[in-house]
Amino acid sequence: MEGEVVIIGAGLIGLALARELAHRGAAVRVVDTGEPGRQASWAAAGMLAPSSEGLDGAFYDLCAASLARYPAFAAALHEETDLDIHLRREGFITPAYDDRGVAKLEAEVADARARGFGASMLTSVDTLRLEPSLAPVAASAHFEHEASVDNRRLGRALRAAVEHLGVRLDEGLPWVRLAATQRRVNGVETANGFIPAPVVINAAGAWAGTLEGVPERARVPVEPVKGQILALGMPANLIRHTIYAEHAYLVPRDDGRLIVGATVERAGFDTRVTAAGIHRLLDGALRVAPALRDLAVVETWAGLRPGTPDGLPYLGAGSIEGYFLATGHLRNGVLLTPITAEVVADTVEGRAPRVDVAAFSPERVHPTSKAAP
Ligand SMILES: Cc1cc2nc3c(=O)[nH]c(=O)nc-3n(C[C@H](O)[C@H](O)[C@H](O)COP(=O)(O)OP(=O)(O)OC[C@H]3O[C@@H](n4cnc5c(N)ncnc54)[C@H](O)[C@@H]3O)c2cc1C
Known part of the structure; x- marks a missing residue:
């Protein structure tokens, strides 16, 4: 590829893309107004959960394809940086407390199995045998293919990887x-200064839609969606699987923390942690697992x-060249x-991605805005 590729934003997405393009031989530079x-990449819970998230269609397929890439991705990052991103593959447990909830889970398990994933229903007794700290359930689903990573470690690993590859990272830019x-x-x-590219x-x-200098015909709407989240200090193995319940999810970390998340709020760019937000999370968590009540926040x-x-995400070419x-x-x-790193690198190189990404084209926002030749 002629010239430098500049990536605006050094979250997990920008850093992984920088790494991918650098591996493919491109000259890459990343600019960020922050650290x-x-x-979001630091704030997340790190769940890798296409089934529990209730996704469907092309988006499910994209998420499933990404999940399938995680073991090799984690291993390659470990090889490149010596950093372990703590990929945990115990699977997810989703509890149900009444007949309606059980019927819904049965349908989700059938769907996951039809896609070739290991998923099964667990009785109340079997659920508590696997996770004795949970409140009694009617039944639960075990999605064996779902996993989690420590996303903060992933961020550090990606940063180290791109620095090893010689990618220039300009951070804290006003x-x-x-x-x-x-x-x-x-x-x-x-x-x-100006970086020609x-x-x-x-x-x-969350700031992609407000980036200055983007012509109107190439702008895409992006709205910040706030998530409040917290961590409890947990005795070893008190919770071993990710528990994905309706009112809260619980994600165990290898460092002894249990992540409890997350609110979903339309609050602009506000990132305050509020009394109501934390109340909602703790209330949800203690309903799922009353045994957590004495743990420290x-x-x-x-x-x-x-x-x-x-x-749906925006992946690929915008409405103006380059x-x-x-x-x-x-x-x-x-x-x-x-x-994302793989398919966007493919489109930048002018190659057809291995997975179908037509549904994620940014050009869906401006279907008629292609400039006349
Ligand atoms: C509470 C919470 C829980 C979540 N849990 C999960 C989960 O369990 N699993 C999952 O898959 N996802 C989860 N997510 C979603 C996930 O965190 C995001 O989808 C993902 O991190 C987005 O990554 P990003 O790199 O696009 O954005 P970010 O990590 O937000 O990075 C964007 C970067 O762009 C920079 N930037 C902004 N404006 C400019 C500018 N003008 N110029 C240069 N740089 C700029 C910022 O400083 C930032 O570094 C969660 C999110 C939240 C908030």
Whole structure:
């Protein structure tokens, strides 16, 4: 590829894409107005859960394809950086408390099995045998294929990986804007100067829709979707599986923390942790597992998911030459990190991705805006 590729945004998405493109031989530079990996990518719970998240259609397929790539992705990062991202593969347990809930789970298990995943219903007794700290259930589903990672470790590993590969990372920039005409990108303007580039990729997460300098015909709507979340200090193995319940999920970490998440709020760019938010999370968690009541709350935080009007990400070419997007992953950006890097790198290189990404084209926002030749 001629010239440098500039990626705007150094979250998991921007960093994974930088790593992928650098591996393929591109000259890559990443610019960020903040600290790499410290926004949504740091705030997340790290679940890799296409079935529990209730996804369908092409989006499910994309998420499942990304999940399938995780073991090799984790191993490669370990090889490249010596950092372990703590991929946990015990699977997810989803409890049901009444007949309606059980029927819903049975349908989800049947769906997961039809897709070739290991999923099964567990009786009340079997559920409590696996997770004795849970409140009694009517039954539960065990989604064996679902996993989790420590997304903060993943951010650190990706940063180390791109630095090893010689990617230049400009962080803490007071401002960054796209430099483009109505037809094509020229590069990126930053507080530190102009970076000429034939290819610029917008991976600015919840801020992708407000990036300055993007011509109207290439703008995409991205809305910040706030999530409050907290961590409890947990005795070893008190909870071993991720418990994905209706009112809260519980994600065990190898470092002894139990992540309790998460609220879903439309609150603009507000990232305050509120009394009501934490109340809701703890109430949900203690309903699922009353045994957690004496654990210490060791951390609370909030982050902004990049949301789109149709709930699907923007992956690939924007409406002007040289402009690409990799954003809008909402609740599934950690899960989608490996596949996003792969398919967006493919489209940047002009190759057809191995998975069908037509549904995620940013051009769906402006279907008639292609400039006349
Ligand atoms: C509470 C919570 C729980 C979640 N749990 C999960 C989960 O369990 N599983 C899952 O898969 N996903 C989860 N997510 C979603 C996931 O975190 C996001 O989809 C993902 O992190 C998005 O990554 P990103 O790199 O696009 O965005 P971010 O990590 O937000 O990174 C965007 C980067 O762009 C930078 N930036 C912004 N504006 C500019 C600009 N103008 N110029 C340059 N840089 C800029 C920012 O500083 C930031 O570093 C969760 C999110 C939240 C908030």
